[in-house]
Amino acid sequence: MRSRIRAASRYLQGMDLAQARAALRAARRVAVLTGAGISAESGIPTFRDAQTGHWARFRPEDLASPGAYRRDPELVWAWYAGRYRDVLSAQPNRGHDLLAELERQKGAGFFLATQNVDGLHARAGSGSAGGKLVELHGNLSQARDEQTGEVFPLPHPDELTLPPLSPGGQPMRPNIVWFGEFLPEAALDAAQRAFAGAEVALVIGTSSVVYPAAGLAHETRRRGGVVIELNPEATDLSAHADLSLRETASRGLELLMERA
Structure with a gap:
């Protein structure tokens, strides 16, 4: 063959x-x-097309990079939480x-x-x-423990508290590959x-x-x-x-x- x-x-x-x-x-x-x-x-909009409304004043690199997360994890999580809600409503x-x-x-x-x-x-x-x-x-419906690297599913957007914590009480980041990461x-x-x-x-x-x-x-x-x-x-x-x-x-x- x-x-x-x-x-x-x-x-x-x-x-x-x-x-x-x-x-x-x-x-x-x-x-x-x-x-x-x-x-x-x-x-589902493309990555760059997701920059609409309030988020239009940000570059994707300002929201999807390790540096952006270190500067303002709540801002980064707010953006990802919105995208997470959007994809859950899609089929x-x-x-x-x-x-x-x-x-x-x-x-x-x-x-x-x-x-x-x-x-x-x-x-x-x-x-x-x-x-x-x-x-x-990666996957928008998951988050990763910043200390252990363990991956956990996020709760439904209506029950999501930002920034989320792992079952062990540690801060979690989105389980997404960011700019500058392998x-x-x-x-x-x-x-x-x-x-x-x-x-x-x-x-x-x-x-x-x-x-x-x-x-x-x-x-x-x-x-x-x-x-x-x-x-x-x-x-x-x-x-x-x-x-x-x-x-x-x-x-x-x-x-x-x-x-x-």
């Missing part, structure tokens, strides 16, 4: 939809990277559901890495059907291994400019796997993908997973 996909990838320099569909159907190991585009259909969309279905088809051969912090993939069922879900940038080593290592071993990589709704996540699909490409991009706009990855569909996440996945 691997050799067939490698040969197709070298020869085609651009698959058509039927060939991409066949490659995805035949692949036993599929790795997926998602970005803000997949959650846009659920009404997974068709794109999230289709990726959960793809995991059910592929089982342990399925890997999903997301740059999103909204938790919608897990709510749609990803990571619960034999595959693996990794949240590279991605969690274990999560990144798992993603790099999965994409290096994938027969097909799907890159969905991400600009492909933020590294190291933007380099994951190139690991698949270098090892002869097929790279398929779903994005309404061209990105830095588009010229390197075997197929780049100018579609939303949900429509692109519908097309790829459609059976003849």
